[in-house]
Amino acid sequence: MLKKFFRKTEPTEEEFRLVYDMFYSRVYRDVYFITKDSHLAQDALQETFVKAYKHMHNLDDKGRMGAWLSTIATRTAIDILRKRKGTNEFLTDDITVQERHTQVKDPDVSFLVESNFVKEEINDVLREMKVEYREVLLLRYIHELTIKEIATNLDLTEGTVKTRLHRARNAMKEKVENDPQRQWIGGEKQ
Amino acid sequence: MTNKLNNWESWLKEDYQSPAPAHLSKEENWREIKASLTNTSSTKKRLFPKKSLLAVAVFALIIFGSVFASSNQIQAFDWFVKMFVTTDGDTTQISQTTTDGESPSSSDLPDLDKITTEEIEVERTEMSFDKAQEETNFYIAKPTFNPNNYQLKYVEVVSKDSEKNQVQLYYENGQSETVVLTQTFQPNDFASAKVVDNEDTNVKIVDLDGGEARFIEFKDNSKQLIWSTPQMNWLLEGKLPEKDMIKIAESIE
Structure with missing residues (x-):
């Protein structure tokens, strides 16, 4: 459908609205995944679509619109995150996570409430990770882009993408394995 | 571990x-x-x-809902498609139109002498997703959220008078539970209506991606979620909880 719509170089309002409707959720999830802050995510979402409108005529393969938008979204989210908060700063939505961890120490008990805590745990691990690592995890494991596609879209070498993915995976596993409070979701004791 | x-x-x-x-x-x-x-x-x-998609379109809108006693107009998520929910005693009708006009009223009734009925030849063909995409002129979207390990079993392309404007994606899990997503391409103006029995069904408006959709729950626990986007009508059917139905709809891309 998208291929049919973009015969011209610039989208009309209706065409752009169609793109917006189709990818609104995806872009919001992308930018939230990177920023982990709903205020910053909203700013990044708006900026992503503004950039997308301005550069849509540069997109050759309209069938890859989703992947293209996701890479704009992650880049924009990282820029906004750096400008507003700094990459290592904890954001306002996150202050109660540690409190929740300390409430559940018995593995049996924690198993019962696992489903409620998994999201917070993963959120916490991701938040502590470098944003560049979150970015490649998102593009590779959520959107299933190839290494080559990620490299092309982010203007990186394939080697850099592989390295970041390797480190991101390790960071994820390491956090789970080394943090005693996370052993119940799969970490091993040292 | x-x-x-x-x-x-x-x-x-x-x-x-x-x-x-x-x-x-x-x-x-x-x-x-x-x-x-x-x-x-x-x-x-x-x-x-420009606003090209609808500006010059002229169509004779047959609004069955106009015969209903009370009308509660509800605008759908955008300027493109409007939904009307009209209730009259035991029944509720859900209508969709692509006009920018007001809610149905008796003055919109067409001249009944000019209404004609035409038989439409409907053909359903089962095929793979890729084949269905080849056969149709619109992008077939799929949900990314999958709460109960549903697998796409097959895609049915519905052809009406040789126009392949509708596809149905059939999902099934190990417990033989099914979810069906129907996607209808509507490049031109259209009007459609669905009538449900108030005693057996519960119809309500739900938030969908910041817009609105109609959520219909039947006595047998089956549910339908109906919404529209520009040029496309959507229907999601299954027996999942409301929250999951909405999540599936929001994950379609």
Whole structure:
């Protein structure tokens, strides 16, 4: 459908609205995944679509619109995150996570409430990770882009993408394995 | 422990699918984006030059809902498709139209002598997703959220008078539970209506991506979620909880 719509170089309002409707959720999830802050995510979402409108005529393969938008979204989210908060700063939505961890120490008990805590745990691990690592995890494991596609879209070498993915995976596993409070979701004791 | 460790990919996906809600609605964000683009001097001249999709369309709208006693107009998510929910005693009708007009009224009734009935030849063909995409002229979207390990069993392309404007995606899980997503391409103006019995069904408006959809729950626990996007009508059917139905709909891309 998208291929049919973009015969011209610039989208009309209706065409752009169609793109917006189709990818609104995806872009919001992308930018939230990177920023982990709903205020910053909203700013990044708006900026992503503004950039997308301005550069849509540069997109050759309209069938890859989703992947293209996701890479704009992650880049924009990282820029906004750096400008507003700094990459290592904890954001306002996150202050109660540690409190929740300390409430559940018995593995049996924690198993019962696992489903409620998994999201917070993963959120916490991701938040502590470098944003560049979150970015490649998102593009590779959520959107299933190839290494080559990620490299092309982010203007990186394939080697850099592989390295970041390797480190991101390790960071994820390491956090789970080394943090005693996370052993119940799969970490091993040292 | 090892199995759980290997689960981090699925947890990652779950985390991705559950962001905190945005502070502005989808429509409010759209207005902000439009304002940003309009204020950009370099793009000002060429921005959004026309409204082509509907402006010149003329069609005879047969609104069955106009015979209903009370009318509660509800605007769908955008300027493109309007939904009307009309209730009359034991029945509720859900109508969709692509006009910018007001709610149905008796003055909109067409001349009954000019209404004709035509038989439409409907053909259903089962095929793979890729084949269905080849056979149709519109993009077939799929949900990314999959709460109960549903697998896409097959796709049915529905042809009406040789026009392949509808596809149905059939999902099934190990417990033989099914979810069906129907996607109908509507490039031109259209009107459609569905009538349900109030005693057996519960119809309500639900939030969908900052817009609105109609959620219908039947006595046998089956549910339908109906919504529209420009040029496309959507129907999701299944017996999942409302929350999951909405999540599936919102994950379609």
